[in-house]
Amino acid sequence: METRALVLLLSLLLRLRLAAGLSPFYDVPEPVVEALKPRGLRISIPDDLGVELMAVHANMNKPIAPLEAGQISVDILKPKGGRWVYEDRRVRLRPGDVINYWLYVQVDGLGYRLDDQSFVVKDLVDPRSGNSQICVPSDTMVNGMPTCKGQLIFEENFSTLNQSIWQHSVQLAGSPDYQFVVYTESPENSVVRDDKLIITPTLLSSNNSDYIYYGKLSVPRCTGLPNSAECSKAAAAWSILPPVQSAKLHTKHSFSFVYGVIEIRAKMPVGDWLFPEIWLEPKENYYGHRNYQSGQIRIAMARGNEDLTKDGAQLGNNLLEAGCRLGLTSKIRNEMYTKSNWAPFGSDFHVYKVIWDKEQLVFVVDGMEIGRVQPPIGGFGGLQEFSSTTVPWKSTLAPFDREFYITLGVGVGGHLEFPDGCFSHKHPKPWTNRETKSMLHFYKDLNNWYPTWDFQKSALAVDYVKVWAM
Template sequence: MLVSVCVFLAASFPATSAKADYIVPDAKFEALKPKGLRVSIPDEPGVQLFAFHANVNKELDGVAAGQLSRDITKSKNGRWIFQDDRLRLNIGDVINYWLYVQYEGVGYQRLDQSWTVTELVDPGDEDTSKGTPKPPVTPPPTRCDKSPTLVNGKPACQGQLIFEENFVTLDSAKWEHDIRIAGSPDFEFVAYTSEKGNSYVSDGILYVSPTLVSEVRGADFVTQGKLELPGCTGVAGSEECSKQAQGWDIVPPIFSARLWTRQHFSFCYGHVEVRARLPAGDWLFPELWLEPKENWYGRDYLSGRIRIAMARGNRELFLNDQKQSHIGERRLEAGCFLGLDQTVHSEAKSWEGGFGWCENFHVYSLTWTPGDMTFKVDGQTVGVLVPPPGGYRYLSAFAGSQDNPWGRGSKLAPFDREFYLSLGVGAGGIRDFPDNCTNGLQQDGLRPKPWKNSNPKAMLNFWLDKDYWRPTWSGDNSALQVDYVKVWAL
């Protein structure tokens, strides 16, 4: 089955430089009780972004991201505020930190700073971001205003927080692993496992990290071994659960992970936020998806898929067109997938620039309503997806098909049913890397993509090129890192 791809691409933010006419102000620190840290600077005309990076009781190496790392894109009550409600501090703890402020399009830093906790502030006593007593708290209304959002088949209240995950642990009451050898519809060169080396939580961050099968099972396993996956979630007895390498038909050379909420949480319509850092490394890509809970309209992309954010991990990847379009980690994509028969439809807008989505955390969000989908990054709208008059079944690529199942749904079908959250890392495959692309820089020697999407030997050719792409995978930098996931009802 071929697919329709609806994609939006986000622009980059300006690079760091320096001028002498702006000085980053002193930060105000507040250690909260029973836990939490608030750091703020005053707002002033021209300030566009505030970033805080810190370690607790540990030296910070230069401009490293640190244990605490966040970009703040909006001021509140006259201040730019970083707040982490999970951090438990004690008197005497030392915060080593550096600050970054974007002022009138230019970046400024304040480096090599430290602050020591001398008291714990009760956030209930005053509005410490302004230094004034907090106004009386109005209790939430007892009524539940009707929302179009459904949660696990039941109606939700307007504005209700219906899902929250801060990754204190990997909560089995929310998440399960998709354990299988990748196949239709994307045929990634990956086996998804529940091994701790591929997915784990550390310091409040979920890491989903790819590893080489040969580094776990031995040098010859990819070309000669038999891969069996205990606890397989794929079709029992199929190559989704067990595969023997035979000649050019090798086993997947990459172990990775994919976690989903399919058994525990699904919803239809709502607002989703994911704060994440995307994986870096040639031929890697993040899987920040909403997937259909049931194949109401059919298998694969007949029932659709929503992509919250994706940037290919290649630092320098170009389409071999007249403009040499950059499609690597500088370009962010979001949108939807839907497919019917052998037709392909694509509708895309693009913003390209020098910012690496694989270098810092950002908040990726989706507002999904019965009429459209709005995608944002750090609060900035980067694309609005609106179906054509009458719905997706009237797209020119699909019109006239006798087998079009979307007519039994709404205008937004197939995106009018419950979907669940899915987080993972893929490698290669036949969907996200066009055949007409070139990897690398001119001075280092350009290399065409090592496989053709239609070639039965695609995975083998990818594996034979490992000496070139493996050195670009570097520890945590090649992991999808997720700080939190939240979903609200409309």
């Protein structure tokens, strides 16, 4: 299809998208234009945000009308060296020449234009190498170091489980979630298979309930606080051992970043009282460590129950939640929801994306924006809930202005993810949040929830993780 026809078609799709109340989430970045020595022209943009095609239309020393093909009319179908690059070494340019141009960029099936662009040649640039990469400084920082706009700063396709990148949390779950789980590094709970990370919850003891009621659990190679309840527990009376073991992996010691675009393709776990942990978490807890005072970015979460309701509203696996957690009160929790009417989120893979800059965080599922988090006037730090903090909040987006790392895991139960008063398969939730015997009540309901778990369906499967600089 010719570029002009493609532009008109996708522009129509964009108008339909806007009419449906959906906001475009991609702005064509500022191009880098170079007049080359001894001859040649190069125009490029970063390879980011799901770009699929770039078209360049330009005239030399004369105006170009909107949608005019121009003396130069070229479609670029593949990126090179982290950028989409048009380059022609036959073009002869001199200082004072003017290049008038417009760009068309296709992103996730939608078209975007950058019109009315002009570049005046001042100096000729020695290209050195046709594969050289142009670095435009980015707001994104990685492990404390600067990056280039559009740079792919992290890519994991899970051909193997690289333990220098991914570390296991090995400990009993605790405050403030109080999940009913112990995280292990056992291959039973986390493994790479068929180029995917598979995280599967299992029973801590499938054939010995006495162990749950009366046993003692010491976690080998515990990564929690030594000699604390994170590393060992002795069951006593109602305070039983966590009945489920699972896995949670993170990049805290290998990769963290602030501002950027993260994209994860994953299939959610299915099974009663399970939920995926696909988070960005603060590396330093700079603004405080209690009750998510330093924040948590929730890339995607769909509860595992296929039939979960509260007051007639659906809360199960066909409802996706994404957003930011800041504190524990509803006043400062920011959540966005989208509902899949055709299939649960655990039935197939979906692409989850967060676009994070200094002003806001935008949450995208399969190319569709579902919501955005923006600070109130004066910033989150101006909220009454944080008036007693001793650490100055450095920006209006704080605490989301520090480096965060990636977490992938499967959680079970706990006090935060499943509201009291909900029903699964017409059975009431067997525990109450914040009660001391919640884990005991959960375990006593084993015969209702465990049959809904399936070795394959109840696993979180992650196909890839990619992060780009803004």
